[in-house]
Amino acid sequence: MALAGVRVIELAGLAPAPFCGMILADFGARVIRVDRTKGAMTVDTQARGKRSVALNLKNPKGVAVFKRLCVQSDVVLEPYRKGVMEKMGLGPEDLLKENPRLIYARLTGYGQSGSYAKAAGHDINYLAMSGLLSMLGRSSEKPYAPLNLVADFAGGGLMCAFGIVLALLERSRSGQGQIIDASMVEGAAYVGSFMWKSRSLGLWNRPRGENMLDSGAPFYDTYCTSDGKYMAVGAIEPQFYQQLIKGLALDDADLPAQMSVSDWPQLRQTFTRVFATKTQAEWSRIFDGTDACVTPVLSLDEVLSHPHNQARGSFFKDSQGEISPRPAPVLSRSPAEPCHSRDPFIGEHTRSVLKEYGFEQAQIEQLLSAGIIECNEAKARL
Numbered sequence: 001m002a003l004a005g006v007r008v009i010e011l012a013g014l015a016p017a018p019f020c021g022m023i024l025a026d027f028g029a030r031v032i033r034v035d036r037t038k039g040a041m042t043v044d045t046q047a048r049g050k051r052s053v054a055l056n057l058k059n060p061k062g063v064a065v066f067k068r069l070c071v072q073s074d075v076v077l078e079p080y081r082k083g084v085m086e087k088m089g090l091g092p093e094d095l096l097k098e099n100p101r102l103i104y105a106r107l108t109g110y111g112q113s114g115s116y117a118k119a120a121g122h123d124i125n126y127l128a129m130s131g132l133l134s135m136l137g138r139s140s141e142k143p144y145a146p147l148n149l150v151a152d153f154a155g156g157g158l159m160c161a162f163g164i165v166l167a168l169l170e171r172s173r174s175g176q177g178q179i180i181d182a183s184m185v186e187g188a189a190y191v192g193s194f195m196w197k198s199r200s201l202g203l204w205n206r207p208r209g210e211n212m213l214d215s216g217a218p219f220y221d222t223y224c225t226s227d228g229k230y231m232a233v234g235a236i237e238p239q240f241y242q243q244l245i246k247g248l249a250l251d252d253a254d255l256p257a258q259m260s261v262s263d264w265p266q267l268r269q270t271f272t273r274v275f276a277t278k279t280q281a282e283w284s285r286i287f288d289g290t291d292a293c294v295t296p297v298l299s300l301d302e303v304l305s306h307p308h309n310q311a312r313g314s315f316f317k318d319s320q321g322e323i324s325p326r327p328a329p330v331l332s333r334s335p336a337e338p339c340h341s342r343d344p345f346i347g348e349h350t351r352s353v354l355k356e357y358g359f360e361q362a363q364i365e366q367l368l369s370a371g372i373i374e375c376n377e378a379k380a381r382l
């Protein structure tokens with residue numbers, strides 16, 4: 001796999017950093033998640049392929065263990081508020097001094113500088129600060145965040161993984177590590193570059209929810225079918241729009257022009273009425289194999305059995321029967337090989353990882369009895 005041999009230490013976080021770690025693991029990195037001790041509960045639902053070490057970083061001996069892990073690693077990924085790592089003596093200066101090849105990725109909402117750097121926040125706040133949230137939502141409604149996809153995952157976890165891969169590539173030339181300051185505000189804004197750079201085209205001149213790509217246009221929207229499901233319509237170009245009209249068995253001569261914005265409400269009414277006359281399966285049969293850009297809106301449970309997704313193996317079931325997307329993109333020679341086994345218990349791999357990193361059995365037992373580390377192999381065997 002592309003990242004085979006890369007050793008990553010991920011500090012347990014909420015959602016963006018776990019996703020970043022999972023991407024790296026899917027593509028072959030050996031990712032160790034460092035969890036808290038004292039009966040900590042995991043909120044990591046993106047733990048595929050990771051191992052867990054339970055380590056108390058509030059104790060200097062725990063800090064020393066962490067440093068020893070980092071000295072032998074390529075990447076450390078930390079998702080805490082600015083200053084938390086420095087307070088524990090684990091800031092980039094401390095760790096890079098001991099391992100100059102280390103890539104120190106800091107994934108936060110607001111970045112490491114600026115007046116918000118230390119503020120708590122979540123996806124919706126970062127999205128708001130990126131400017132993008134102001135553009136998301138239906139006409140005459142308040143801004144609406146599309147789950148926590150944009151800042152946490154696209155602008156956060158994914159962008160951070162990209163930064164790590166870039167830093168690894170650069171290190172192969174320079175031999176040096178570096179610090180990555182991954183702000184979810186900036187990552188989200190960067191993902192949204194199209195919005196800034198397409199303003200000159202007039203694509204966003206109208207209020208929120210009334211533009212072509214923000215559900216303003218009737219040919220770029222979803223429609224309810226007679227069985228209460230939905231179809232997605234993205235028929236922008238005239239030649240594709242004609243196929244939409246044909247599939248709906250409408251006559252172009254009876255309809256206003258596609259780009260007549262003032263007629264969009266009327267056109268939407270027509271499409272709404274027609275889509276409501278057939279089931280999703282019936283519309284899918286009509287539009288499959290055409291260029292009308294009309295597809296069923298599939299639920300998370302339906303994606304696995306759709307023939308196209310099935311043909312490509314786009315989704316898979318793990319050993320627990322959980323459906324997940326296959327890692328993307330697909331590399332021809334060294335594709336990702338996602339782990340199919342269950343997620344790790346907290347501390348399940350403490351002992352084996354410490355041994356792997358050169359700790360003696362006696363040292364491990366000492367750390368264990370002092371409560372610096374916790375081991376949970378027994379739970380794993382149950």
Ligand SMILES: C[C@H](CCC[C@H](C)C(=O)SCCNC(=O)CCNC(=O)[C@H](O)C(C)(C)COP(=O)(O)OP(=O)(O)OC[C@H]1O[C@@H](n2cnc3c(N)ncnc32)[C@H](O)[C@@H]1OP(=O)(O)O)[C@H]1CC[C@H]2[C@@H]3[C@H](O)C[C@@H]4C[C@H](O)CC[C@]4(C)[C@H]3C[C@H](O)[C@]12C
Nearest residue numbers: 014035036041042043056057058080081108109120122123
């Ligand atoms: C699904 C829910 C998650 C939703 C995601 C949400 C929408 C997001 O947007 S996530 C993005 C959040 N932002 C960031 O990550 C930006 C960077 N980080 C921060 O700004 C902050 O970390 C923070 C604001 C996110 C949190 O601040 P906090 O004050 O809590 O922490 P920090 O200041 O960063 O300091 C960390 C402290 O921790 C200490 N530490 C760290 N490691 C160790 C260690 N190994 N040993 C000892 N100490 C350690 C460190 O020293 C710091 O200490 P100090 O403060 O003293 O300095 C899910 C959200 C909640 C979940 C539910 C919940 O958990 C309960 C259940 C749990 C169960 O297991 C599963 C079901 C739950 C219901 C669970 C379900 C979901 O997962 C959630 C709803």
